[in-house]
Amino acid sequence: MPTLDLKQLLDNDIITISTYDWFKPLYEKELNDIKEIQDAAQLRKLNPFFTNDNDNDSDDDDGLSTMTKTTINNIEDVQSDIQFLTDTNSSGHGNKVWHASIATCRYLKNLLLIEHDDSDDDDADGTSQSLLPVPLPLPSFHCLELGAGTALPSLFLSQLLLLLPTDTGTAGIQNKNKFIIHITDAKEYRNIKQILMSIELQLLARKSKATATATDSTDTTKCMCISYRVSPHNWGETTDLLNMNLNKKNEHAETGDELALLISTSKSYSNKSNNNIYDLIIISDCIYNPQYHDVLLDSLVSTLKLPTSEQVVEEHDGSASDGSNSNGVGNRSNGSGRAVISFSLHGNVDDSNIWSFINTKIPSRTTKMKTKFHHPSTINEQDDVNLVVYKLHARCVSTATSSSSQDNDIDIDIDNDEGWYMKETMTKLGLESDGIDEKRWYAYVYEITWVVVC
Numbered sequence: 001m002p003t004l005d006l007k008q009l010l011d012n013d014i015i016t017i018s019t020y021d022w023f024k025p026l027y028e029k030e031l032n033d034i035k036e037i038q039d040a041a042q043l044r045k046l047n048p049f050f051t052n053d054n055d056n057d058s059d060d061d062d063g064l065s066t067m068t069k070t071t072i073n074n075i076e077d078v079q080s081d082i083q084f085l086t087d088t089n090s091s092g093h094g095n096k097v098w099h100a101s102i103a104t105c106r107y108l109k110n111l112l113l114i115e116h117d118d119s120d121d122d123d124a125d126g127t128s129q130s131l132l133p134v135p136l137p138l139p140s141f142h143c144l145e146l147g148a149g150t151a152l153p154s155l156f157l158s159q160l161l162l163l164l165p166t167d168t169g170t171a172g173i174q175n176k177n178k179f180i181i182h183i184t185d186a187k188e189y190r191n192i193k194q195i196l197m198s199i200e201l202q203l204l205a206r207k208s209k210a211t212a213t214a215t216d217s218t219d220t221t222k223c224m225c226i227s228y229r230v231s232p233h234n235w236g237e238t239t240d241l242l243n244m245n246l247n248k249k250n251e252h253a254e255t256g257d258e259l260a261l262l263i264s265t266s267k268s269y270s271n272k273s274n275n276n277i278y279d280l281i282i283i284s285d286c287i288y289n290p291q292y293h294d295v296l297l298d299s300l301v302s303t304l305k306l307p308t309s310e311q312v313v314e315e316h317d318g319s320a321s322d323g324s325n326s327n328g329v330g331n332r333s334n335g336s337g338r339a340v341i342s343f344s345l346h347g348n349v350d351d352s353n354i355w356s357f358i359n360t361k362i363p364s365r366t367t368k369m370k371t372k373f374h375h376p377s378t379i380n381e382q383d384d385v386n387l388v389v390y391k392l393h394a395r396c397v398s399t400a401t402s403s404s405s406q407d408n409d410i411d412i413d414i415d416n417d418e419g420w421y422m423k424e425t426m427t428k429l430g431l432e433s434d435g436i437d438e439k440r441w442y443a444y445v446y447e448i449t450w451v452v453v454c
Contacts, residue, residue, distance in 0.1 A: 003031075006024055014229060015196070019230070023196075066190075067194070071083045078109060089190050090149075094194075095149070095150070098284070099431075101150070101342065103443035104282060105153055105156045108157050108160060141178070142179075143278065144303055146296065148195060150198070151198060157282075158202065158226050158228075161225070179226045182231065184232065187232035235299045236298045276305050279337045280339070285343055290353045300448070304336075304338075304339055336449065337450070342398075346440060366391045366392075368387055368388065390450040397447050398418060398443065420445070421442055
């Protein structure tokens, strides 16, 4: 069974001291229990009366492990191999790759990469296609995954970021860019353990690649720009620690430690307007149980990035570049965060109970932010203080026309929403499950953003 170096994970800010103190005794107990079983088995074999009645008996210690390593190749035709570990005993169905998570990967690809037909190039043979980056103007990009399970969308996102070219203006990774992917799941030992082990696999792969391409600074720059955080988080509980984790400076960037050099953390993030600091939040197949809808939204509302004061001024003046939505719900907040929520209708509850999360609960959530700003047209020099009200807005992005492009800005009526049929995709990846009704193979993906109410 692979082992975790918890001290190194702590030193490199992948876990916090509170996570370390909670996780370490549980992990050590499991290792001690396994060793006791192994020692007892060896003593049994030393018994002169011992006979091996099982011809298939093996000395392989992995028989005691509940962990399984999986490799998925070329998700959504992106040329990459993603390895991750799952624990048979993890809770909440988080040890399986559900087709909604692959639909999330499709959304992320559409968000960050666009297909480019090389046939238009003078030196192309007219048959190939390549991927070009969508501009990323943010010097720092913070992503949070809630209820991660296998964390496949987060791992896929890190692979997408590695595909972006370096030093290409605002359309790629530069030396100053810092991308943090913060992965969370319920505060259950085995749930967090499988995520940490998957992260160690990613870091080992990066280290191996960086060593193999030591003369090429491009790959090293990309690796240093992308870092991970792993935290236990039960929905609805305080999100202060999730936000604080991004404010830590990397104390190991100049220690010479090779692994630390691959795990660069962002500079302290300062947002005086609010504490919501995540540019992207991923929620994959987490709404199948309506009992947890409200607490999940509590965590989303308290972490999804709100606009800065300057952006609020633009929207107050009607100068926001995004304009207003055609359905009259208000201005979409330019520069604020977005969440992606993917789900399937599993049939465990009435479908209407799942749709109520999109139709009713999301639009009912609002937040208020006091904003102080000064208009150039104001005669006196006192700043105006306004209370801006935002609400969440859901937009379907899993339509037939958006399966290969994210540029479908048509608002789809809730009653006519379409999903992506994922059976063929899952079969291609070797992930098809038996016994699923055909209509359950559809995955629905919604983009959630803040809009100004008043």
